[in-house]
Each structure stands twice: as structure tokens, then as C-alpha cells.
Amino acid sequence: DTAVSQTPxxxxxxxxxxxxxxxxxxxxxxxxxxxxxxxxKFLKIMFSYNNKELIxxxxxPNRFSPKSPDKAHLNLHINSxxxxxxxxxxxxxxxxxxxxxxxxxxxxxxLTVT
Amino acid sequence: xxxxxxxxxxxxxQEKEAVTLDCTYDTSDPSYGLFWYKQPxxxxxxxLIYQGSYDQQNATEGRYSLNFQKARKSANLVISASQLxxxxxxxxxxxxxxxxxxxxxxxxxxxxxx
Numbered sequence: 001d002t003a004v005s006q007t008p009x010x011x012x013x014x015x016x017x018x019x020x021x022x023x024x025x026x027x028x029x030x031x032x033x034x035x036x037x038x039x040x041k042f043l044k045i046m047f048s049y050n051n052k053e054l055i056x057x058x059x060x061p062n063r064f065s066p067k068s069p070d071k072a073h074l075n076l077h078i079n080s081x082x083x084x085x086x087x088x089x090x091x092x093x094x095x096x097x098x099x100x101x102x103x104x105x106x107x108x109x110x111l112t113v114t
Numbered sequence: 115x116x117x118x119x120x121x122x123x124x125x126x127x128q129e130k131e132a133v134t135l136d137c138t139y140d141t142s143d144p145s146y147g148l149f150w151y152k153q154p155x156x157x158x159x160x161x162l163i164y165q166g167s168y169d170q171q172n173a174t175e176g177r178y179s180l181n182f183q184k185a186r187k188s189a190n191l192v193i194s195a196s197q198l199x200x201x202x203x204x205x206x207x208x209x210x211x212x213x214x215x216x217x218x219x220x221x222x223x224x225x226x227x228x
Contacts, residue, residue, distance in 0.1 A: 031214055041153075041203060043218040056215055090159060094214070101209075102149055103216055105159035 003027050004106035006091050012112045013081055021076045021109045023091030030095060031055070032074035033103065034066060037088040049074055078111075086113045116141045118206050120219035127196045127226055134181070135191040135222045137206030143167075145211035148189040150180065153203040153221070162204075165189055196226045 004025045013019050025032060033056075034046040048056040049068045063079045074091060091106040117140040127133035139148065150162040165173045165180045173180040181190040193200055203223050207216040 033215070035216075041221050043159075043205065043216075045215040048214045050214070056213075058215070088157065092159075101147075102161045102164055104161065105151075107158050110157075 004091055004093055004104050006089075006106040006109050008109060009107060010110050010112075012114065014114055015081055015083060017081050018077070018079045019081060019111070020078070021089055021091075021111075023074045023076070023106055025072055025091075025093040025104070025106075027093055027104060029093040029104075030071060031093060032068065032071070033092040033094075034074065034076050035090040035092060035105075037090060037108070039087070043090070047074075047076075081111075081113045083113050086111055116143070116146075116208055116210055116217045118208050118217050118219035120206055120222050122222045123220075124223045124225070127193075127224065129198060129226055129228050130195055132192060132194045133196055133224065135193070135204050135206075135224065137189045137191065137219060139187050139189060139206075139208050141208060141210060143210040143212065147209045148180070148182070149207045149209065149216065150178070150189075150191045151205045151207060151218075152200075153205065154199075155202070159205075163191070193224075198226050198228065200224060201226045 031050045033048045037043045047066045052068045065077045068074045088108045092103040094103040095101040119138045146167045148165045152160045163175045163178045165182045177194045179192045203221045205221045206219040
């Protein structure tokens with residue numbers, strides 16, 4: 001009965017490779033997000049999608065491309081991976097509109113680029 | 115611009131005691147929501163409590179309560195009767211009325227000792 005799931009949980013890859021992280025939510029939420037948590041534990045939003053439409057794109061390099069095939073899924077594809085991309089990536093979801101809705105986070109994907 | 119400040123990088127508390135984790139915020143939005151999340155060592159982000167800017171009463175959820183002082187722009191988390199399992203990172207976050215994104219503070223690492 002996982003609410004927000006991500007795969008894989010761990011991802012180790014070499015510089016220059018392309019990788020994807022998948023996210024699915026079964027909460028019936030309209031909005032999904034990608035956040036990045038750096039080595040100092042700082043969390044910052046990367047993207048948000050509402051009903052498959054891109055809403056937020058926070059100055060993320062073009063190498064990062066989110067894709068939402070339907071409102072229950074939001075995948076993150078990363079091209080030409082760099083050392084600085086090493087981080088934990090969290091998917092989250094919430095009801096759209098209104099500041100009162102909490103966001104539910106997935107378990108995170110720890111990406112290590114060597 | 116919205117900003118969340120958590121000035122306590124680390125806090126210690128003895129089991130069964132209460133502890134307050136500080137959070138101040140800055141926003142020009144007239145309506146906003148304040149959230150606290152817990153991140154244990156296992157890495158997942160767990161939603162704890164929410165306070166709306168127009169809520170008249172402080173939010174409570176079990177052993178968690180939010181000491182909301184709007185004029186001072188503070189939203190401190192109070193954990194009563196601390197337990198060893200409360201040892202974790204705690205993040206304060208804010209979401210404005212007209213945005214879907216959560217702005218996070220830098221977090222406070224809480225350690226509960228016997």
C-alpha cells in the first residue's frame with residue numbers, strides 16, 4: 001500500500017551516462033514533484049507537474065528532463081551525468097492548489113555518480 | 115521571496131523531556147502554510163504537522179504541536195515526551211498560496227538520549 005514509490009532506491013553510475021528514476025503515486029493527487037537533497041541535507045524543488053503539465057522548473061540544467069505519462073507517474077531522466085548530480089532525489093505528490101495541502105514524499109533515490 | 119530559517123543545526127534532549135525546534139520564516143504572501151517534516155536516518159521524509167497562516171489555534175498532532183506566532187513569523191515545533199525514535203533530522207517548510215513548491219529550511223538534527 002505504498003503511497004509514493006520510487007525506483008530504484010540506489011543508483012550508482014559513471015559520469016557521462018544517462019539514467020532514469022521512476023515515481024508513482026496511488027493517492028489520487030493531481031500534482032507531483034521532484035526534489036533534490038544535497039550532501040548537506042538541503043532540499044530544493046526541481047520540478048512540479050499538475051495533471052501532466054509542467055508547472056515549476058527551478059533553474060535545473062537541461063540535462064534533467066521530467067516526463068509525466070499520466071497524473072500518477074512522474075519520471076526523471078538525467079543525461080550526461082556529472083559528479084555534482086550525486087544526491088538523493090525525492091518524488092512527492094499532493095493535491096493541487098492551496099497552501100494547506102501537505103506533500104507526501106517517496107522513499108528517495110540515492111544517486112551516486114563516479 | 116520566501117525563506118525559512120532554522121538556526122539550530124543540532125539539539126539534544128533526554129528521553130521523556132519536551133523539546134522545541136525553532137523555525138522562522140519570511141514571506142510577502144498573505145496566505146501560506148507551514149509544515150514540519152521528519153527525516154530519520156533511513157532517509158524517508160515523514161509529514162508531521164501543518165499550520166495555516168489564518169488558523170486561529172496552534173496545530174497539534176499527538177505529541178507534536180506547533181507554536182505559531184504570526185507577528186514574529188515563527189513556527190516552532192514542540193515535541194513532548196521525547197522518545198528515542200524521535201532522533202532524526204527535522205525540517206520546517208513553507209508553501210505560499212500561489213505556488214505549489216515547498217521551501218525548506220536547513221534542518222535541525224535532534225538526538226534523544228536515555
